[in-house]
Amino acid sequence: MLIITIGCSISCKKNTSVENETVTPHETHRLQYHFSPPAHWMNDPNGMVFYKGEYHLFYQYYPDSTVWGPMHWGHAVSKDLVHWEHLPIALYPDSLGYIFSGSAMVDWKNTSGLGTQTDPPLIAIYTYHDAVKAEKGDSTYQTQGLAFSNDAGRTWNKYEQNPIMKNPGIKDFRDPKVFWYEPQQKWIMSLAVYDHVRFYSSPDLKTWTLESEFGKTSGSHAGVWECPDLFPLRVEGSDTVKWILLLSINPGGPNGGSATQYFIGHFDGKTFTNENSDTTTIWLDGGRDNYAGVTWSDMPASDGRKIFMGWMSNWLYGQVVPTETWRSAMTIPRQLTLHKDTSGFRIHSNPVKELESLRDSEFSFQNDTLLTEMDLTSKIGFSPAQMEIILELEPDSVTSDIGLSISNSRGEEYRIGYNLESGQYYSDRTKAGKDTFSPEFAKPIVITQGNLREKNLRWHIFLDVASCEFFADNGAVVMTEIFFPNENYQQLKLYAKDGQVIIRKATFYNMKSIW
Numbered sequence: 001m002l003i004i005t006i007g008c009s010i011s012c013k014k015n016t017s018v019e020n021e022t023v024t025p026h027e028t029h030r031l032q033y034h035f036s037p038p039a040h041w042m043n044d045p046n047g048m049v050f051y052k053g054e055y056h057l058f059y060q061y062y063p064d065s066t067v068w069g070p071m072h073w074g075h076a077v078s079k080d081l082v083h084w085e086h087l088p089i090a091l092y093p094d095s096l097g098y099i100f101s102g103s104a105m106v107d108w109k110n111t112s113g114l115g116t117q118t119d120p121p122l123i124a125i126y127t128y129h130d131a132v133k134a135e136k137g138d139s140t141y142q143t144q145g146l147a148f149s150n151d152a153g154r155t156w157n158k159y160e161q162n163p164i165m166k167n168p169g170i171k172d173f174r175d176p177k178v179f180w181y182e183p184q185q186k187w188i189m190s191l192a193v194y195d196h197v198r199f200y201s202s203p204d205l206k207t208w209t210l211e212s213e214f215g216k217t218s219g220s221h222a223g224v225w226e227c228p229d230l231f232p233l234r235v236e237g238s239d240t241v242k243w244i245l246l247l248s249i250n251p252g253g254p255n256g257g258s259a260t261q262y263f264i265g266h267f268d269g270k271t272f273t274n275e276n277s278d279t280t281t282i283w284l285d286g287g288r289d290n291y292a293g294v295t296w297s298d299m300p301a302s303d304g305r306k307i308f309m310g311w312m313s314n315w316l317y318g319q320v321v322p323t324e325t326w327r328s329a330m331t332i333p334r335q336l337t338l339h340k341d342t343s344g345f346r347i348h349s350n351p352v353k354e355l356e357s358l359r360d361s362e363f364s365f366q367n368d369t370l371l372t373e374m375d376l377t378s379k380i381g382f383s384p385a386q387m388e389i390i391l392e393l394e395p396d397s398v399t400s401d402i403g404l405s406i407s408n409s410r411g412e413e414y415r416i417g418y419n420l421e422s423g424q425y426y427s428d429r430t431k432a433g434k435d436t437f438s439p440e441f442a443k444p445i446v447i448t449q450g451n452l453r454e455k456n457l458r459w460h461i462f463l464d465v466a467s468c469e470f471f472a473d474n475g476a477v478v479m480t481e482i483f484f485p486n487e488n489y490q491q492l493k494l495y496a497k498d499g500q501v502i503i504r505k506a507t508f509y510n511m512k513s514i515w
């Protein structure tokens with residue numbers, strides 16, 4: 001992001017708290033089943049960790065405004081990844097700086113000595129951003145800090161000897177993501193360092209040794225590197241394990257602004273080796289609104305899933321979107337899996353199964369023919385604003401375009417679909433509603449998908465008042481997009497051009513609100 005320095009005393013511990021504050025569900029544009037703060041500014045998800053039956057979600061939070069400012073870690077917990085309880089702010093800025101992005105982990109062996117073997121501590125490792133130093137032109141303003149909790153994340157103590165990692169004189173030196181590397185019994189930290197990632201190791205989470213660097217010449221460098229996440233993932237249908245390095249960049253995303261790329265390769269406890277060429281850039285999401293996402297730490301082995309969540313916005317316009325009392329939501333949680341596709345190894349993203357618990361009324365049909373347009377508004381029996389959709393479609397050989405349109409009585413319309421001639425999926429929010437807040441917002445986009453003229457299409461779509469998350473080709477294609485209609489969408493249509501499409505099966509669920 002563009003760091004703006006806002007005049008604020010960084011040592012001020014505010015009494016502001018989100019404890020017991022609940023989201024006001026009926027505010028305009030308030031998403032109904034995505035995580036968002038009750039009020040004020042939020043960006044990156046931080047410190048996502050599973051501990052004692054709870055999923056913790058911390059997040060970049062500024063409790064005094066609806067735009068970015070001195071960062072805190074907001075906090076929420078969930079037992080099912082779907083319903084969230086807002087907790088008090090976990091980490092406040094202190095004399096070392098604002099609390100930027102980072103990770104949290106369970107120190108099972110109490111390597112840090114900050115808990116006990118029987119009651120292992122939760123550790124948070126994050127970046128300190130010293131705005132005063134930054135303003136003076138001192139480039140050492142980002143350092144890493146540690147905090148620990150001995151009560152399942154309810155209260156946090158900052159480590160007395162912070163910072164645990166000083167700055168070597170590089171302005172962008174942030175977003176530590178830490179995990180336990182079992183084969184060598186040590187912790188590994190991935191850190192974003194301007195145009196590359198540095199890997200450090202530690203026996204105790206407090207002292208860190210530089211192991212290697214990766215990426216100065218790899219992938220996209222159209223923006224600053226941020227929020228790395230390194231983890232192993234088994235290739236589906238085989239025993240092969242590959243290492244994935246997620247890496248967010250801003251600006252320079254394929255559709256403008258912020259986006260997340262990833263690398264696939266090998267990690268030996270010291271060095272990450274990219275198995276693709278330096279010029280290969282692979283994006284995690286073809287939409288504009290999925291940034292700074294990372295995965296949950298310490299998922300139980302019996303579960304084994306890699307679960308991802310991103311910030312559902314974009315630094316191009318995130319601070320000016322037309323929500324009045326809060327800004328931004330997270331994506332739905334997604335399971336990441338690794339597959340060998342026609343274009344090589346690729347991550348597939350799919351909604352976590354826990355979301356099924358939100359399904360309310362259902363409308364479905366099978367084996368119908370879509371010719372030009374099918375208006376489903378009166379058939380589904382609920383508002384399309386808040387909906388999960390699963391479509392199995394078989395276009396004939398002359399169909400050139402298939403899609404889904406949601407619209408309202410003001411003529412505002414959002415479309416998402418597939419152009420069979422170009423083989424591109426697209427999301428079109430050019431007429432979706434409010435867009436004058438940013439010239440960058442409404443530009444149309446397309447993304448290319450792998451299997452041109454794939455015969456059987458299966459789409460999984462989540463609409464939530466002001467967002468669409470679209471999963472196709474078993475999660476190989478993902479588009480995450482936000483929009484701001486002046487009134488909730490009320491009409492739902494499917495459309496096809498030039499040919500006809502057999503709708504093998506279509507299911508529409510009204511989704512319950514989590515608030």
Ligand code: FRU
Pocket residue numbers: 001043044060071100101102127174175226227292
């Ligand atoms: C990514 C980011 C991080 C930083 C945080 C500050 O969106 O810029 O690199 O730690 O946001 O809020």
